[in-house]
């Protein structure tokens with residue numbers, strides 16, 4: 212096989228991230244994705260007809276737009292001759308879009324593509340009871356008045372009420388917050404440390420906004436003649452004192468996670484333009500970073516290790532590339548919960564964990580001053596899949612601002628999954 216091409220991140224664009232139930236309530240996730248795709252097209256001036264593929268990741272799938280990549284790219288004005296594909300890997304859905312595109316580029320299958328993560332929690336798909344669904348399917352064969360009457364006669368009041376999605380993990384039946392409470396007990400994370408990490412996240416996010424770092428990749432969204440230009444979740448009033456007043460929400464008796472130390476349900480989209488090194492050179496594009504490698508992992512006990520994906524995937528990625536934690540200048544980790552980050556840090560320096568996952572190699576803690584230096588999901592919110600592409604964008608920008616050669620981006624995800632992506636500054 213001929214030499215592999217390098218896959219480059221050329222630029223990114225994202226919508227402002229908004230708390231769910233706000234200004235984006237009337238938008239579908241493909242529309243949010245279309246804003247981010249139009250953003251990267253405008254920033255790169257690339258001819259959309261030349262794109263080899265548009266990929267999208269989303270966690271909560273809207274039934275009417277099951278291939279959300281296709282609807283988003285068409286809405287963004289990309290010609291229908293460009294193919295589109297949607298990936299699903301829980302919170303790593305957009306990460307999987309990025310790594311798939313990188314592989315296509317590296318193997319020479321395509322020269323360029325767009326990966327977008329998109330999510331809305333303002334309009335989640337609701338289902339009806341199985342009895343009502345089965346009855347409705349039967350009516351497709353026989354919709355006579357008597358059949359309709361027979362079905363209506365069989366229904367009880369609870370059958371016609373919408374079924375809210377549980378938000379829980381299918382295998383364990385537990386919510387992500389409940390799983391994290393189990394993890395933090397095992398790894399000895401304290402409420403004080405969790406609150407302090409959250410204050411840090413809000414402070415750093417606000418500082419990065421004040422310095423204009425985060426706005427570099429934000430493109431405004433117009434809703435009802437109003438221009439939405441800013442994230443609305445970071446809080447100046449997030450202090451140790453205000454957090455101390457909040458009660459635990461997922462384990463009310465002995466838990467440590469509160470509304471303040473959990474990432475919030477958020478709407479938004481973030482897209483990246485990826486090209487081969489040669490394509491970038493031929494088209495006068497100046498890439499930000501090269502995607503050097505990646506590693507996915509699954510935890511061995513989903514119930515007790517649900518969000519330890521970073522600790523399972525980071526040492527695998529580092530070892531594969533003969534790098535140490537110290538070699539990495541920029542770390543971007545998804546902050547699902549403050550306590551989850553702290554549990555992962557404890558795992559990274561644990562010989563017990565290393566024995567189980569990494570043949571005894573202890574990678575070591577990530578230095579705090581290199582971790583999420585422009586804030587993170589605790590303050591910005593977490594539009595699930597969009598967080599994956601947002602983190603890569605931030606890491607690429609930070610490498611330039613901090614003159615770092617390497618960045619590692621890592622996320623946990625439902626189902627006990629984890630990913631780590633290695634970037635090199637260009």
Ligand SMILES: CC(=O)SCCNC(=O)CCNC(=O)[C@H](O)C(C)(C)COP(=O)(O)OP(=O)(O)OC[C@H]1O[C@@H](n2cnc3c(N)ncnc32)[C@H](O)[C@@H]1OP(=O)(O)O
Pocket residue numbers: 302387388409446448449450453454457460469470471472473474475476546547548593623624625
């Ligand atoms: C791979 C993954 O990402 S897994 C993670 C997946 N994501 C999740 O599971 C979502 C987790 N988050 C949640 O479920 C929700 O955000 C919850 C349940 C934790 C909180 O939701 P809500 O109760 O709606 O939070 P709400 O915004 O009302 O805040 C509750 C209170 O905390 C306060 N508060 C929230 N955040 C902060 C903060 N950072 N600092 C200070 N106070 C805060 C609010 O002001 C509010 O106070 P009030 O009652 O006096 O008005």
